[in-house]
Amino acid sequence: MKKFAFLSLAALALVAVPLNAQSIYVGAGAAFPTGDDMEGVDAGLNLAGGVTFDVASKVSIYGEGSWGTHGTDFEGVDAKPYALMAGLLLDLGSGAE
Numbered sequence: 048m049k050k051f052a053f054l055s056l057a058a059l060a061l062v063a064v065p066l067n068a069q070s071i072y073v074g075a076g077a078a079f080p081t082g083d084d085m086e087g088v089d090a091g092l093n094l095a096g097g098v099t100f101d102v103a104s105k106v107s108i109y110g111e112g113s114w115g116t117h118g119t120d121f122e123g124v125d126a127k128p129y130a131l132m133a134g135l136l137l138d139l140g141s142g143a144e
Contacts, residue, residue: 053112053131070099078115088126091117097132105138 078093097111110133117126 069101072097072099072111078117080117087120089118089120091115091126099136105140107136107138109134109136 073096078091080088093115095113099109112131114129
């Protein structure tokens with residue numbers, strides 16, 4: 048249900064903002080387990096994507112999600128980490144004109 052609600056809100060946001068005011072990005076890559084307690088966890092795959100909307104000339108909002116998968120040496124156990132993030136971006140400029 049959470050995934051459906053998130054995807055519905057994302058779709059609504061995509062159609063509510065003019066096309067020239069948004070950017071969509073996706074990425075994929077290898078995910079390597081790190082840390083002292085990662086014995087038996089294999090390298091996996093990580094997928095990420097998001098969208099950014101320009102609210103004003105120097106203000107944008109964004110939302111993104113990430114999903115990954117790792118195999119393990121443990122019977123019937125897989126690691127599937129995920130994350131959702133949203134925020135506000137401010138363009139403070141470089142100070143040089």
